[in-house]
Amino acid sequence: MKILLTNFHYGRGGGHDTYIGVIARGLASRHQVFVAAPATSRLYAHAMAIPNVSALALEFPAKLKDVRRMVPAWRALRDLLERERFDIVHVNGSPDHRLLMFSMMGMKGPRPRVVWTKHNSIAIKHDFLTRVRATRATDVVIAVSDSTADFVNDSVYGAKPVAVVKNGVDIDAFQPASAADVAQARAALLGESQAGKLVVGTVTGFDWYKGTMDMVAAVAALPAAQREQFVVLVVGVEPNEDQWREIDALGMREQVRVAGFVEDVKSYIRAFDIGFVVSYAIETVSFACREMMAMGKPVIVTRYAGLPENIDEGTDGWIVPPHDPSALATALAQILAQRDALGAMGRRARAKAEREFSLRDFIDQTEQVYLQQLPKSPPAAS
Missing domain, CATH: 3.40.50.2000 (Glycogen Phosphorylase B;)
Structure with missing residues (x-):
């Protein structure tokens, strides 16, 4: 698979940084993995240091004061999608998800399958753009806890498949001390x-x-x-x-x-x-x-x-x-x-x-969510 992981934070992204970094490192040995984040972000610096991961400097402007930067950012992401033909784009917040939605409109070639992770308990809006994002720019939602899944199922994303994949940690690195x-x-x-x-x-x-x-x-x-x-x-x-x-x-x-x-x-x-x-x-x-x-x-x-x-x-x-x-x-x-x-x-x-x-379970379960979104191969002719 060719996978694009996105995040919008300009500095430290907290748990988003950890989450995306863990997935990128875990899947880089068996898939083509790209991470797109602002050049000033902690995630971008970390992605640059992960072997076999391509770090891309990309911005996801979302506020009205950033309106002049939105069109160039939209074009840059659309050009990236058309050039690389990703199988999966995994978005991790509203700004990157929104920009992806606009970038896929009118893009040449097949569009990628879109995975969105709900990382927090912030209320999901019911406005027009959020509804469009849920229906036209989301194929599956990853919820990081059972309570998050309940939250998503009661939202405008309720008609979409929801997979619960709880965050894994490196239990070999995080060991009890003597x-x-x-x-x-x-x-x-x-x-x-x-x-x-x-x-x-x-x-x-x-x-x-x-x-x-x-x-x-x-x-x-x-x-x-x-x-x-x-x-x-x-x-x-x-x-x-x-x-x-x-x-x-x-x-x-x-x-x-x-x-x-x-x-x-x-x-x-x-x-x-x-x-x-x-x-x-x-x-x-x-x-x-x-x-x-x-x-x-x-x-x-x-x-x-x-x-x-x-x-x-x-x-x-x-x-x-x-x-x-x-x-x-x-x-x-x-x-x-x-x-x-x-x-x-x-x-x-x-x-x-x-x-x-287990980190291995977390990576494997995330990979399975991706694989389930890919077109099924037709049965071999007898």
Whole structure:
């Protein structure tokens, strides 16, 4: 197959970058794979480094202020489609999906089959262009969780086939660390004085919808004797000025450690006792949750979107109501009282990752979605 993967983000695309990069790397040895993304994007830089993948600098302008750039972008994509004759175009957001729809109108030659992945819980519009995109520029939808599939089936895409393919992670790269490596990571990140505290960590950053400030507020709400036993370690988007002011108002400056954005999160996850992904908007199944579980960390998630699909509550993690610091505080107090159980829970989290989060399964299932869209060969003459 000749496959084009597209993404519209100009900088960091978050889970989109991970998702597309994993597919491109996994399929490049057996198919012709192209990745189209803006030249300034993190995805484009990553695609350039993947063997046997062709990285294409392409923009997907979508806002009214970008209207002058839309026609050149549309022509560039249409020329690419006519020249390369892709079997599959896999789009991953509204801007690239919309531009593909316009580019296929009046194109010469057969049009590619179009796969669209719904990555988030943002409401699907019912406007005219979205309906046209669903009916005329989509052949199959990939949903990254069961809850996402339900969401898609209730939308204007409901008449299209929907395949559930949950995100896979590299469980060979995301391995549990030895006790010595964990101790070394904690000492390096926290210092000797705090290395013995219970480290609650995430790699989702401080974007508003991730709920990280809910975790900070939950720790702050604990009685002083319990509160002092926690450190909150956050990798990713740093707090904005308002969030820092709130952290200071809660008296949590010394207990919140911020690593910022890093390319390799594994050394930070090693230092965690437990992970958390407590989103209350936009989220689906979460690469971050699955990476932390693969490294043997039990994870707190909210009962939101596809997050609970990762967790067997009380076995390899905990499920709390979304955007509810009080419920989080109650869970943290219970976790602190049962700290000796965390090792066994982490081992069960790793076992689940091995059973259910396999990168190979993710790639194979995605490939099958593509293959099912190709014309069936006629039976051989007898």
